[in-house]
Amino acid sequence: MTAHTQIQYEKESVFIHINVSDAKDKDAHIPGRVFLMNKPEGVYLEWKAEEVISLDGAQSDQDWTMVRSVAYRNDRDSDAVSSMNAKMDSRRKYNISFDILDLKSFKRSAPNHGWAYIIFILKDGTTFPALHFHNGGSKALLKEFEKYVHIRRSPNDSRLFIVIEHDPEMLSKSFDELQLFSDSSGDLVSKFIKDPYTATMGGFSKVTNFLRNVLILEDNPTTRPQEEVADILQEDIPGMEISQQESGFEMITKTKLPPRPTVTRGDALLPGQWALHLDSEGKIKNKEDLLERIFRGGIEPSIRIEVWKYLLCYYTWDSNHKTRQEQRKRNVDDYFRMKLQWKTISAAQEKRFATLRERKGLIDKDVTRTDRTQKFYQGENNQNLLVLNDILMTYCMYNFDLGYVQGMSDLLSPVLVVMENEVDAFWCFAGLMERLCGNFEMDQNGMKVQLAQIHKLMLVYDPELCHYLESHDSGNFYFCFRWILIMFKREFHFHEIQRLWEVMWTDKPCKNFHLIISLAILDSEKSTLMENNFGFTEILKHINDISLSIPLEDTLKKAEGIFLQLKKYKKLPNDIKEILGLDVSPNNSSSSSAHPTPTGTPVNRENSPRLELPLHISNGMNNSGSGTAATTPDDSSIEILTDTVDSAINNYYH
Amino acid sequence: MAGKSKLLKVVLLGDGGVGKSSLMNRFVSNKFDAQSFHTIGVEFLNKDVEVDSEAYTMQIWDTAGQERFKSLRTPFYRGADCCLLTYAVDDLQSFKNLAMWKKEFLFYADIQDGNSFPFVVLGNKIDVENRLVPEEEAKAWCAANGGSPYFETSAKDSTNVDRAFKSAVQRLRELEDRMDIKPAHGNTVDLQKKSKSNPGCCG
Numbered sequence: 001m002t003a004h005t006q007i008q009y010e011k012e013s014v015f016i017h018i019n020v021s022d023a024k025d026k027d028a029h030i031p032g033r034v035f036l037m038n039k040p041e042g043v044y045l046e047w048k049a050e051e052v053i054s055l056d057g058a059q060s061d062q063d064w065t066m067v068r069s070v071a072y073r074n075d076r077d078s079d080a081v082s083s084m085n086a087k088m089d090s091r092r093k094y095n096i097s098f099d100i101l102d103l104k105s106f107k108r109s110a111p112n113h114g115w116a117y118i119i120f121i122l123k124d125g126t127t128f129p130a131l132h133f134h135n136g137g138s139k140a141l142l143k144e145f146e147k148y149v150h151i152r153r154s155p156n157d158s159r160l161f162i163v164i165e166h167d168p169e170m171l172s173k174s175f176d177e178l179q180l181f182s183d184s185s186g187d188l189v190s191k192f193i194k195d196p197y198t199a200t201m202g203g204f205s206k207v208t209n210f211l212r213n214v215l216i217l218e219d220n221p222t223t224r225p226q227e228e229v230a231d232i233l234q235e236d237i238p239g240m241e242i243s244q245q246e247s248g249f250e251m252i253t254k255t256k257l258p259p260r261p262t263v264t265r266g267d268a269l270l271p272g273q274w275a276l277h278l279d280s281e282g283k284i285k286n287k288e289d290l291l292e293r294i295f296r297g298g299i300e301p302s303i304r305i306e307v308w309k310y311l312l313c314y315y316t317w318d319s320n321h322k323t324r325q326e327q328r329k330r331n332v333d334d335y336f337r338m339k340l341q342w343k344t345i346s347a348a349q350e351k352r353f354a355t356l357r358e359r360k361g362l363i364d365k366d367v368t369r370t371d372r373t374q375k376f377y378q379g380e381n382n383q384n385l386l387v388l389n390d391i392l393m394t395y396c397m398y399n400f401d402l403g404y405v406q407g408m409s410d411l412l413s414p415v416l417v418v419m420e421n422e423v424d425a426f427w428c429f430a431g432l433m434e435r436l437c438g439n440f441e442m443d444q445n446g447m448k449v450q451l452a453q454i455h456k457l458m459l460v461y462d463p464e465l466c467h468y469l470e471s472h473d474s475g476n477f478y479f480c481f482r483w484i485l486i487m488f489k490r491e492f493h494f495h496e497i498q499r500l501w502e503v504m505w506t507d508k509p510c511k512n513f514h515l516i517i518s519l520a521i522l523d524s525e526k527s528t529l530m531e532n533n534f535g536f537t538e539i540l541k542h543i544n545d546i547s548l549s550i551p552l553e554d555t556l557k558k559a560e561g562i563f564l565q566l567k568k569y570k571k572l573p574n575d576i577k578e579i580l581g582l583d584v585s586p587n588n589s590s591s592s593s594a595h596p597t598p599t600g601t602p603v604n605r606e607n608s609p610r611l612e613l614p615l616h617i618s619n620g621m622n623n624s625g626s627g628t629a630a631t632t633p634d635d636s637s638i639e640i641l642t643d644t645v646d647s648a649i650n651n652y653y654h
Numbered sequence: 655m656a657g658k659s660k661l662l663k664v665v666l667l668g669d670g671g672v673g674k675s676s677l678m679n680r681f682v683s684n685k686f687d688a689q690s691f692h693t694i695g696v697e698f699l700n701k702d703v704e705v706d707s708e709a710y711t712m713q714i715w716d717t718a719g720q721e722r723f724k725s726l727r728t729p730f731y732r733g734a735d736c737c738l739l740t741y742a743v744d745d746l747q748s749f750k751n752l753a754m755w756k757k758e759f760l761f762y763a764d765i766q767d768g769n770s771f772p773f774v775v776l777g778n779k780i781d782v783e784n785r786l787v788p789e790e791e792a793k794a795w796c797a798a799n800g801g802s803p804y805f806e807t808s809a810k811d812s813t814n815v816d817r818a819f820k821s822a823v824q825r826l827r828e829l830e831d832r833m834d835i836k837p838a839h840g841n842t843v844d845l846q847k848k849s850k851s852n853p854g855c856c857g
Contacts, residue, residue, distance in 0.1 A: 093685050124700050361747070362720065365671035365692070372689035406670065406720045407694055444725050481726065482695040490694065537698065537713070544697055 009036035011137035125541030157527035266297035282321035312431035473536035511581030520559035659709035668740030670719035676809035728762035
């Protein structure tokens, strides 16, 4: 290996941040080196964690320093202390290595960011954690890259760069072998060029996007036939339809939402402020004010133990010192009564009780696989795992119909960390489950409904992205499944999830705000998904991979902004208002069915009967629709996209 | 992924906690994380392999094992080229459930002849001490189930993991030779039906 490997580029002090906002923790930034090297099998980009060498064996956990790693030598540190090895193992799992031929695009940090970072994205959707160049060197690396690939900057996202072509000579691969242009796209392109109406289509701004997608198409030889997956999901998951037109054309409506207002976030609720909210009897003085505050800035960690009990309906908002004391006593009694119920089941009983046995087994397996990297749950024989187990078992008794479903341990874990008490954690978890039990129903209907609601919201908020997802077998929004099931638990760092959850538990600014948060995250990924022309599998992979790298506060700001845009939008369809819990006023009945279809407009929706499209057509096609936008900001214009270009043009002009 | 390689869709099935994700991670990136989470939803990883001097990209799908998520798991079975049935040697129930997993897979993958489909059976966690499923019993089950190849694996110490995954490709080649069908997607009728329903721009 060593003999034939040539290092083209090397840079030390390139870090992976595994816990962005906790910079005090040394483990949060893993130091490493980036290499670009010529191997016999190709040109590879690699990042390797630095070896850990202790200054003082006993303090290895606290006090380590980094030394230059010798990248191509066998690890000779086998006699090093075992904790060190474990630490190194946990670091090595972040090591990165990929063939530059597999690179699809990358994202750079914003220019005003303190130091540069790069996020690499591969053709199959794999998205690596950001590499932070603390001592510079990112530009030099990209310069090296240019020897091998041609890069284009995204017109829609200045941070995104797309690899448009791998230099065939450098890599001694033929153009054909790279399959940059598949046969089908070639056909479409030539069809397009021959078509006399192409020029007319150019007038519609979206067509450029469409053309670009067609031109920079399918350079991934490993993509599965896309129809396969689409078909599968459409047929087998009822209520998760994908809009697929049989023939002819597709319609994209462009919703002209009011501009997104700037949203500011506030500071966390502090202990002193919390105390001021209680009167002499311990009653909350102004619930609304308090909720608004929590929504805007969250809660200071030290008082979560109190405030979460209100948010999770452990205490009522009109309770006082005395009633709370009584409530707590009842809760303790109730909890241990239920715990005793399963604790006292004998072995002989259990032998004849398959359901309980099964649940016990599942819980047992899952608690050992929940948040084990958190200090609270670390180590063998950690007592807190036992508490997790007992609470989940007791919940099975409390809600026997629902039982235990995977995902519940994820929801309980942060609650127990905050409560540090079995009884309190149980009742707070029970309160949380009141919000989320629909996600865990046997028929999974709650999940299907929410994924369909994201679809509806996206159709209004961003028809272009919505159409893209639909036409890439992702109109079912299946890739959001984990987000919704456990309220983004796996997508954010542990301390962030506590912040996000308390914000969401205020039920502000609207019902189902978590769906808008989903829109906000997808909005941030739009350019990456569309300009890389990701299909079903790549989208799924990319979305899975961005977990733990989504900026929380920015996402919350964007989500609130999107909500305000939708709320202000005069023609917001009634079904969307219902999802968000907004007033459905009778004099503003802009439900999708109420919209007339202008004559002459090629609306052909027969093939997607179950998808309710809010077609906001204001002035019709031939009118100066967009010209009126300045005076009536809520107006919409309509644009046409075609899947089969010929027929759409023909339909429209003949 | 680079260059020309055949894409094979591999589905990894078995009870929760038998080590599906760990096997996948060991095979694809040669890593084992004792602190890893249980899978929620569906995940997949790609791995380039060379079997009998032919290049393949194995796209390995890993799903949540609980019954509750069946309706969101089974759609991914269709179009699979091979299936790895997994149990843990210290979990008797997970072994008993192999038949259930096989049945579920064949039904939702819409495969008529189960015996000509490449299944490979994996008995994982052979590193543990309290083994409950005897090797002979597992081999007997495989023999009675179309003679599927059987491997005893440990994702933790990486025993047999590579061999087990690659044998799935070998098994596929073997059965293809025997059936004399075209590689990967033999069901042409199905594909035609599908392409008709979605003429999409990328066809």
